[in-house]
Amino acid sequence: MQQQPQLLHAQADLRATPGKLVLSMASTPEELREVQRLRYKVFIETMGLSALARADRLDCDEFDEHCDHLIVRDANSLEVVGTYRLLSAARAHKLGRMYSEGEFDLSRLNVIRSRIVEAGRACIHPDYRGGSVIMLLWSGLAEYMRRERCDFLAGCASISLADGGHNAVAVYRQLIQRHLAPSEYRVTPHLPFPYTKLDPAQNVQVPALLKGYMRSGAWICGEPAWDPDFESADLFLLMPLANLDARYARHYGVAA
Structure with a gap:
């Protein structure tokens, strides 16, 4: 596996909140494995997805080595407690696809592909879900997008089907009332x-990450896809950075 490059610029590649959390970009194979172990703990063990169990206790796929991985550490224990996987437009072009294309036909987005960063595998340790970790991750994401000269964020947001899918239906119907994408950006599962x-x-129980995307100006780009492996209904989201309102712009380090 190739070493992951450090892509945030010097003054942004390491940030700390007082005495607790540090944001950086994974830069070694071992750091990537730390990311994969956290994802396994949250996505496989916590969700009880025994069908996806692995002896190495790593959540990994073929996209990991092509992506950059934001990480948040506890400054005291040095444990990785949050992560976000980012696929730049240049690497997506080299691969010939984005991760989301496994679930959606994205052909309508061809005209803006060179301006899209795809984000996914957002993951926070259960003991660190008070808000600080996701704010740091969003700050790093904004910096990454400036570096890549991209002005659209894309990705999938998952809704658990543990209740038989009824909450997923309610969430989708509620959110499309105000957050449905313009027709030129619609995709098909x-x-x-x-x-x-x-x-x-x-x-209705809107997942916290999805709620954050909606508050930040993201669009839902069409009907949900069914992911039987992760037992979820997935929505494809697209967020123009221009849609970030002033409150979130200040938090994420983006010009309002």
Whole structure:
């Protein structure tokens, strides 16, 4: 596996909140394995996805070696407690696809592909979900996008199907009322989630990460895909950086 390059510029590649959290970019194979171990703990063990269990306890795929990986560490224990996987437009072009194309037909986005960073595998340790970790990750993401000269963020957001899919239906129906993408940015799932055949849950529970995307100005680009491996309904999201409002711009380090 090739070494992951350090892509944030010098004054941004290491940031710390007082006495606790440090943001950096994975730069060695061992750091990548730390990322994969955290993802396994959160995505496989915590979610109880025994069908995806591995003896090495790593969540990994063929995209990892082509992506950059933001990491947040606890400054005291040095444990990796948060991560975000980023695929630049240049590397997506070299690969010939983005990760999301395994679930969606993205042909309508061809005209803006050179301006898209794809983000995925957002993962935070259960003991560190108070908000500081995701803010650091978003700060690093904004810096990365400036470096890559990209002005669109794309990726999938997952909704658990643990309740039979009723909450996923309710979330989708609620969010498209205000956050549906313009028609020129609509995508089509390869394996659609049959949301029209299920009743929506009465109490809508929007996942925290998805809620954050919506507050930041992201669009939902069409109907959800069904991911049977991770037992989730996935929404493809696209966020123009211009949609970030002033509050989030200040938090993420982007000019408002």
